[in-house]
Amino acid sequence: xxxxxxxxxxxxxxxxxxxxxxxxxxxxxxxxxxxxxxxxxxxxxxxxxxxxxxxxxxxxxxxxxxxxxxxxxxxxxxxxxxxxxxxxxxxxxxxxxxxxxxxxxxxxxxxxxxxxxxxxxxxxxxxxxxxxxxxxxxxxxxxxxxxxxxxxxxxxxxxxxxxxxxxxxxxxxxxxxxxxxxxxxxxxxxxxxxxxxxxxxxxxxxxxxxxxxxxxxxxxxxxxxxxxxxxxxxxxxxxxxxxxxxxxxxxxxxxxxxxxxxxxxxxxxxxxxxxxxxxxxxxxxxxxxxxxxxxxxx
Amino acid sequence: xxxxxxxxxxxxxxxxxxxxxxxxxxxxxxxxxxxxxxxxxxxxxxxxxxxxxxxxxxxxxxxxxxxxxxxxxxxxxxxxxxxxxxxxxxxxxxxxxxxxxxxxxxxxxxxxxxxxxxxxxxxxxxxxxxxxxxxxxxxxxxxxxxxxxxxxxxxxxxxxxxxxxxxxxxxxxxxxxxxxxxxxxxxxxxxxxxxxxxxxxxxxxxxxxxxxxxxxxxxxxxxxxxxxxxxxxxxxxxxxxxxxxxxxxxxxxxxxxxxxxxxxxxxxxxxxxxxxxxxxxxxxxxxxx
Numbered sequence: 001x002x003x004x005x006x007x008x009x010x011x012x013x014x015x016x017x018x019x020x021x022x023x024x025x026x027x028x029x030x031x032x033x034x035x036x037x038x039x040x041x042x043x044x045x046x047x048x049x050x051x052x053x054x055x056x057x058x059x060x061x062x063x064x065x066x067x068x069x070x071x072x073x074x075x076x077x078x079x080x081x082x083x084x085x086x087x088x089x090x091x092x093x094x095x096x097x098x099x100x101x102x103x104x105x106x107x108x109x110x111x112x113x114x115x116x117x118x119x120x121x122x123x124x125x126x127x128x129x130x131x132x133x134x135x136x137x138x139x140x141x142x143x144x145x146x147x148x149x150x151x152x153x154x155x156x157x158x159x160x161x162x163x164x165x166x167x168x169x170x171x172x173x174x175x176x177x178x179x180x181x182x183x184x185x186x187x188x189x190x191x192x193x194x195x196x197x198x199x200x201x202x203x204x205x206x207x208x209x210x211x212x213x214x215x216x217x218x219x220x221x222x223x224x225x226x227x228x229x230x231x232x233x234x235x236x237x238x239x240x241x242x243x244x245x246x247x248x249x250x251x252x253x254x255x256x257x258x259x260x261x262x263x264x265x266x267x268x269x270x271x272x273x274x275x276x277x278x279x280x281x282x283x284x285x286x287x288x289x290x291x292x293x294x295x296x297x298x
Numbered sequence: 299x300x301x302x303x304x305x306x307x308x309x310x311x312x313x314x315x316x317x318x319x320x321x322x323x324x325x326x327x328x329x330x331x332x333x334x335x336x337x338x339x340x341x342x343x344x345x346x347x348x349x350x351x352x353x354x355x356x357x358x359x360x361x362x363x364x365x366x367x368x369x370x371x372x373x374x375x376x377x378x379x380x381x382x383x384x385x386x387x388x389x390x391x392x393x394x395x396x397x398x399x400x401x402x403x404x405x406x407x408x409x410x411x412x413x414x415x416x417x418x419x420x421x422x423x424x425x426x427x428x429x430x431x432x433x434x435x436x437x438x439x440x441x442x443x444x445x446x447x448x449x450x451x452x453x454x455x456x457x458x459x460x461x462x463x464x465x466x467x468x469x470x471x472x473x474x475x476x477x478x479x480x481x482x483x484x485x486x487x488x489x490x491x492x493x494x495x496x497x498x499x500x501x502x503x504x505x506x507x508x509x510x511x512x513x514x515x516x517x518x519x520x521x522x523x524x525x526x527x528x529x530x531x532x533x534x535x536x537x538x539x540x541x542x543x544x545x546x547x548x549x550x551x552x553x554x555x556x557x558x559x560x561x562x563x564x565x566x567x568x569x570x571x572x573x574x575x576x577x578x579x580x581x582x583x584x585x586x587x
Contacts, residue, residue, distance in 0.1 A: 039394075041395055087577060088577070091577055093394065094336075094337050097339075099574065099577045101521075101525065102525055102570050102577075103574075106570040106571065109563075109564075109566050109567050110567065112563070226402070237395075263410075265406060266414065269403045269406030269407035270407055272400075272402070273385060273400050273403040276389065276392070277392070280393060
């Protein structure tokens with residue numbers, strides 16, 4: 001039904017809401033997979049988003065089609081995830097979080113210095129236009145976003161009901177028991193990390209297709225991480241529906257406060273603190289609790 | 299050979315002096331980490347808040363930034379105390395990741411607060427001695443770098459004496475070693491934690507002032523200095539003041555030598571990569587037991 005909206009001529013604003021919702025949803029779902037089901041607080045998701053954006057730039061500047069660029073971004077992000085997993089998967093808990101925090105900062109500095117394509121005339125650190133977007137209409141980009149958003153929901157369901165998900169649940173409940181019953185903790189977490197990187201990269205690439213412009217400071221920025229954490233925490237960590245609810249609220253906030261950029265982020269920070277200290281299970285956790293409560297009363 | 303050494307003397311001396319600044323920045327993080335096992339992601343933003351506070355005092359009242367610490371330290375102490383007492387204390391009871399996520403939220407709030415109040419423009423604490431310097435052999439050393447180093451020594455000696463000699467300091471040490479045992483000995487650990495966070499924030503005020511004297515800063519600088527501070531703590535090991543000092547000097551040298559050999563744009567990469575490598579090889583720190 002949502003897919004038909006651009007054809008029947010829905011207002012542009014609606015499309016923009018749903019577009020952002022789908023992109024954030026895909027990313028938040030992956031963050032939920034990592035944080036809620038693997039216990040990995042990954043603060044390096046912007047690295048995958050930025051890499052996807054830049055891969056798109058490099059592909060399109062070399063005359064390759066945009067769609068190949070999206071796939072290329074996913075491949076680059078997956079390769080990068082495997083590469084950084086060598087050092088950071090040795091870290092546990094809070095060390096892991098800090099280790100991953102460093103990664104986007106490194107990439108930001110590298111991409112501020114490095115001009116992968118084109119001349120140096122624009123000066124260092126400037127962004128890039130993404131070429132070859134003339135063949136792709138806004139409607140196509142909208143559909144792509146919708147696709148990745150919905151696909152991420154099904155992917156979560158698939159992962160959680162598969163052997164991978166069962167293994168993850170076992171690790172989450174007790175990693176020593178899980179390890180002694182033959183579950184390879186490292187491999188399962190690595191799989192999730194790479195899957196998270198791929199989906200986040202695809203969503204990032206689609207986002208930058210609509211922006212038509214990439215620059216390092218926002219592409220590798222903490223703002224992404226913030227949005228993902230907020231969407232997941234508001235909705236409910238380690239609850240499948242959590243990110244969906246959380247993302248709806250985030251997108252609403254985003255547009256309500258669009259005119260007050262600075263204050264919007266300030267409020268988001270305050271909201272994060274309040275939700276985390278008052279209702280750490282998020283909105284879905286709260287609803288579930290009351291429903292279970294009612295069920296018990298009957 | 300001699301010429302190379304003479305050429306190198308400037309980055310070497312600057313690196314060691316800069317290391318002083320880095321160890322002061324890291325000290326607050328190390329203290330909170332050592333006592334509460336919390337990595338305060340908002341630490342870098344507290345430091346930057348200290349810089350902005352000194353900036354406001356300097357521009358409105360015309361007080362020298364270093365003297366403004368008389369105001370800045372109590373204010374930041376209070377902020378730190380309140381954060382721990384009303385936010386973090388609850389978070390510890392919720393889950394493993396709750397304190398981290400709340401600290402992340404605080405970081406965002408501070409960052410945007412600074413952006414709203416002081417605009418995103420790059421600022422610096424410019425004083426009469428900002429551009430002063432002196433020659434040391436072949437090397438030319440800016441005065442503020444020397445001040446950084448002296449400040450580091452002063453703060454470290456004071457903190458060491460405080461932790462070792464006063465009742466409160468010993469209580470903090472006890473709480474960091476074994477929370478339950480110290481509780482049984484009649485130490486109010488909740489209060490100790492709040493005071494520790496306050497002290498760490500007050501040290502951040504000092505770090506912020508000397509940071510502002512040395513480098514220009516923006517509301518978003520917090521994260522870069524958080525990573526530096528974290529690298530210093532990781533290098534130096536938990537709760538070790540001397541380790542923090544050595545860690546600071548190593549990172550300071552990494553930055554200036556990296557800048558000397560590969561250009562100033564690349565110097566931060568050295569620090570970041572070093573932090574990643576140390577994390578991967580020895581996450582418990584190089585100088586820790």
